[in-house]
Amino acid sequence: MSDINPMSIALKTCAKTFADGTKALEPLDLSINAGETVVFLGPSGCGKTTTLRIIAGLEEPDAGGQVLFDGQDVTQTPIEQRNVGMVFQSYALFPNMSVAENIGYGLKIRKMPSSQIRTRVGEMLGMMQIEKLANRRIDQLSGGQRQRVALARAIAVRPRALLLDEPLTALDAKLRDTLRLEIDTLLRSLQITAIYVTHDQAEAMALGDRIVVMEHGRVAQIGAPRDIYQKPATRFVADFIGTMNRLNGAVRNGVFTCRAGDLPWPEAPADASEILFRPEDIRVTESGEASRLQGTIASAFFLGDRTRLFVEVGEKLPLVVESTARRDFSRGEQIGLAIDPRGILIL
Amino acid sequence: MGPRVKPGVTAQIFPSPRASSCETRGPIFSVPEETTTKMQRETRRLILLLLPAGIFFSAFFLIPMAELFLIGGTGKEGWAAYASIITNRNYFNSLLATLGVAVLTTIVTLIISGISGVFLQRHKFPGNGTLVAMLTFPLAFPGVVIGFMVIMLAGRQGLIGTVSEALTGDKIVFAYSLAGLFMGYVYFSIPRTILTVMAAAEKLDPKLEEAARSLGASPFRVVVDVIIPGLKPAFISAGAICFATAVGAFGTAFTLAAKINVLPMVIYTEFTLSANIAMAAALSFVLGAVTWIVLALARTAAGGTVAAAG
Numbered sequence: 001m002s003d004i005n006p007m008s009i010a011l012k013t014c015a016k017t018f019a020d021g022t023k024a025l026e027p028l029d030l031s032i033n034a035g036e037t038v039v040f041l042g043p044s045g046c047g048k049t050t051t052l053r054i055i056a057g058l059e060e061p062d063a064g065g066q067v068l069f070d071g072q073d074v075t076q077t078p079i080e081q082r083n084v085g086m087v088f089q090s091y092a093l094f095p096n097m098s099v100a101e102n103i104g105y106g107l108k109i110r111k112m113p114s115s116q117i118r119t120r121v122g123e124m125l126g127m128m129q130i131e132k133l134a135n136r137r138i139d140q141l142s143g144g145q146r147q148r149v150a151l152a153r154a155i156a157v158r159p160r161a162l163l164l165d166e167p168l169t170a171l172d173a174k175l176r177d178t179l180r181l182e183i184d185t186l187l188r189s190l191q192i193t194a195i196y197v198t199h200d201q202a203e204a205m206a207l208g209d210r211i212v213v214m215e216h217g218r219v220a221q222i223g224a225p226r227d228i229y230q231k232p233a234t235r236f237v238a239d240f241i242g243t244m245n246r247l248n249g250a251v252r253n254g255v256f257t258c259r260a261g262d263l264p265w266p267e268a269p270a271d272a273s274e275i276l277f278r279p280e281d282i283r284v285t286e287s288g289e290a291s292r293l294q295g296t297i298a299s300a301f302f303l304g305d306r307t308r309l310f311v312e313v314g315e316k317l318p319l320v321v322e323s324t325a326r327r328d329f330s331r332g333e334q335i336g337l338a339i340d341p342r343g344i345l346i347l
Numbered sequence: 348m349g350p351r352v353k354p355g356v357t358a359q360i361f362p363s364p365r366a367s368s369c370e371t372r373g374p375i376f377s378v379p380e381e382t383t384t385k386m387q388r389e390t391r392r393l394i395l396l397l398l399p400a401g402i403f404f405s406a407f408f409l410i411p412m413a414e415l416f417l418i419g420g421t422g423k424e425g426w427a428a429y430a431s432i433i434t435n436r437n438y439f440n441s442l443l444a445t446l447g448v449a450v451l452t453t454i455v456t457l458i459i460s461g462i463s464g465v466f467l468q469r470h471k472f473p474g475n476g477t478l479v480a481m482l483t484f485p486l487a488f489p490g491v492v493i494g495f496m497v498i499m500l501a502g503r504q505g506l507i508g509t510v511s512e513a514l515t516g517d518k519i520v521f522a523y524s525l526a527g528l529f530m531g532y533v534y535f536s537i538p539r540t541i542l543t544v545m546a547a548a549e550k551l552d553p554k555l556e557e558a559a560r561s562l563g564a565s566p567f568r569v570v571v572d573v574i575i576p577g578l579k580p581a582f583i584s585a586g587a588i589c590f591a592t593a594v595g596a597f598g599t600a601f602t603l604a605a606k607i608n609v610l611p612m613v614i615y616t617e618f619t620l621s622a623n624i625a626m627a628a629a630l631s632f633v634l635g636a637v638t639w640i641v642l643a644l645a646r647t648a649a650g651g652t653v654a655a656a657g
Contacts, residue, residue, distance in 0.1 A: 058557055079560045086561040092554035096576035105572070106562030150558075157562060 006035040006193040007070040007160040009055060014065035016050050016217075024050040025217045027065070034070075037187050037194040039208035041201060043240070047217040048197045049165055055195060056163050057082045069160065085154030089166040091146040093138045099149050100125070100134040106157035124152035127186075144175045151186065161193040168203060180206055201241045205229065213237050229278075235347050238276055245319045246276050259314030262292040265341045272346050279320045281343025284309070284335050291336030295319065300329040311335065415632050422625025431626075432633050438613065445610040446637065448525055449593035452532040453586050456540050459533070460585070461578065464544025479545070482538045490535075490598020497531045497603060498522045523604040531599040536592060540585040547581030548574075587642050594638045610634050 009032040016025040025047040032038050040048035053059040055067060057079035067075045074082055093102050103124050107117045125131045128148040133141065141149065147167055154162060167183070168176045184207055187194050198204055204211050205225040213220040213228060213236075220240075221233040232238035249258030251272050256263040285291040295311035298318050307329055310318040321337065323329070420426040432438045467479060485493065501507045502522040511519040521527050551574065559569050575582075597611040610630060618627035 056557075056561065058560075079557070080563050080565060082561075083563070084561060086558060088554045088558065090552065090554050092552065092558040094555060094559070094573065094576070096579075105559070105564075109563040109568060153558075153562070163561075 005158075005160065006191060008032060008034045009161060009193060009195070010066075010068040010071075011051070011055070011061075012066040012068065014051070014054050014061040014067065016047070016054060016059060016065075017062055023217055025054075025061075028219060030212065030219070030222075032193060032195065034193055035191045037196060037207055037209045039196045039198060039204040039211045040214060041198060041204040041208075041211050041240075042214035042220075043199055045216075046214040048199075048212075048214050050217075051214075052163055052165055052195055052197045055161075056084055056086060083157070083160050085157065085159035085162045087147070087150050087154050087162070087164040087167045089169050091143075091150045091170075093146055093149055093153070095138050097138070098134070099130065099136050099138070099141070102138065102149055103152045103156050105153065110157065120156055124156045127155075128152045143171050144179060147171065147179060148182075151183070155186075155190065155192075159192070161195065162187070162190075164194065164196045166198055167196075169198070169200070176203075183207065205241075213240065215240075232345070232347070238345065238347060243279050243320050244276050245279065245282065246274055246317070247313070247315060247319075248274050260293050260295055260337070263339055263341075264292075265344065267341065269346065274346070276345040276347060277339055277343045279308075279322045281340045282319060282321050283338055283340075284321060284323045284325060285338050289336065289338075291338060293337040293339070295335055295337055297329055297331055297333045297335060299331060309335075311337065313337075412632070412635070415628050418625055419629030419632050420625070422623065422629075428626055428629040429633065432630060437608075438630065441608045441610050441613045442633070442637070444525060444608050445594055445634070446641070448529050448532065448609065449590050452529055452536060452593040453590045455529075456533050456536040456589050457582055457586055460537050460540035460544050461575075461582065463537075464541045465548045465574065465578075467541070468545045468548040479542075482541055485535055485538050488535070490531075490596055490600075491602045493531045493535050494599040494602025496534070497527045497599070501527055501530065523606065525607060525609075527603050528600055528607055528609065531603070532593045532596060535596070535599070536589040540589055543581050543585040544578060547578050551577045583645060587645060590645075591638055591642065594634065 011028055011030045013027040013029060014025065015023075015027040017023050028047075028051065030051075040051055042048050050059060054061050054065070057067075057074070057077060061067065061075065065075065066073055069082070094105065097105065100121050104117045104121045107120055112120070121134075122131075125134055128151060130145060130148050130152070133145060133149070138146065138149075150167070164183075168179055171179065180203055187207070196203075196207055205228075208225055210222060211225055211228050212222050215236050221228055221237045223231075223233075228237060229241055232241065238244045247256075247258045247260065247263075249256050251257075251265070251268040251270055254264065254266045254268055256265045256268055256272065256275060293313075295313040298310045298312045300310075301308045306322050306324045309321040309323060309329055311321050312318050319337070329335075419428055422428050424431060432442065467475065488496075499505055500522070501520060503518075503520055505520070505522060508518045508520050511517055521530075555573050555577070556569050559573050560566075564572060595611060597615065600607050600609050600612050601615070611634070614627050614630045614634070617623045617630065
């Protein structure tokens, strides 16, 4: 299946200022290895889609910016000559063509003989498991089917890179999970260079070899999903990826003291005034277990495999605690808490 | 301020839709007779609702058309009047000329308006709004004014004639022919076609064009494969109006010259000068019927794709 020759992509001081003066992207340097899947993650307006469109050739970077494909400058090359596959949130399938015609469109443009187009379209239909839809009209398809057709259409032309702009955002949660898995398998098996734009951190964590977290047109952090999650570089990254708890207090003699009580923490830096930690690094103590941290349950949500607790500890925001204990939690209940010092971050 | 009505009171006067739908669903499980009366009542209600439209349609369309058709057969030749439209060279040529001018007008108008409509929608420049507003000007002009403008441009004392005479010594004059009529119709049809195209162009998804380009389509292929199919419904509806107007327009032709051999002029001549009322009626009926057939064919030919695009 690996008939695609992946390429590396590099951006050099690519900035984008729109005609109305809005600065969408601050000068950005980025290199993406051949065959790598890179996810641009950030809230809307962070510049992730603009970056993707600069790579695609749909936007031109401000003067001085350069886009390199395999080391070759393509900044002035229009999109139709860049050979990149694109997948959009709105699918962007041609309504006047059938499913097969949509998938074969890029091949027809390349003047491939129709017998070969048929073979390739057949391959694509098989790969996406949509053989039965070949002759359907686009308006007869569900959202998930449409996105499969869009993927097949983008891949059919054997692009040198695949650019996906929030491809799953328009789908419902369950379908999103299924298709996410399919896209992951697809990208691995094709070994294609892929750039995936999303605002959904779960998608980013699942798909990305590396994640580029963006904020206000700037890169906040680049790294593997695990690094981004466990060692966020900024408060923004810490808050945007996953859930982060915070406690304010002061360190004295290896003990962090806050309103909720004391936390023994031998390696504590002396100047720590705020600590951050993930919900999985805090737990509810068993009855009888000594605890110097106390809180009151503000609300409890039973999620089946676990219970998510919001615990009031005298801070601005309640702590989020995930408990797998087989017991009921009631609002207003006093509980003891224990934090694993290995999970504590200071930013 | 009118008298206040408590919400509760309103609810009693107009039973909620939920309540009434329960009512209609109920009888399925009870006596069938009741269902029949319910259905009969529903049919009667529908007929009653259709009545105003029915009366209007009969009074202003069905009855006059039938009358026109019957009058067409009351002349000296009787029903042969209808056949003479084909057999009489004069009538037949004017029918062909009318349809020819109308088809050409439609095609040229769609090309001009398609390009400018998409352009005006896509490119916002200073004065864009004013220009679009000014484009609606010709919509208000009667055919006479348009004829007058064509004469000023391409008539014996017209601009084109004067310039061409100064440059080549030959005076180009075409206002008083089918060419002049064609120019007037195009001028008249462009505004509303541009407005229709602009409204449709606004709804085109720019992502479709981006997708096509990412697959390697040149700007020309994008126009052929994405923009034109997307605008097709607008082209058909605007084109139909354009065609029908060009077939039936009389004022412009009348202003330009009595010589112009288009069907509305022939009907006018038969009706007022020759007092051949039966022939005028027969020609009118055929003119209407032919236009209707052409439009119906155009719609059917485009039907499948229009439905798919919707």
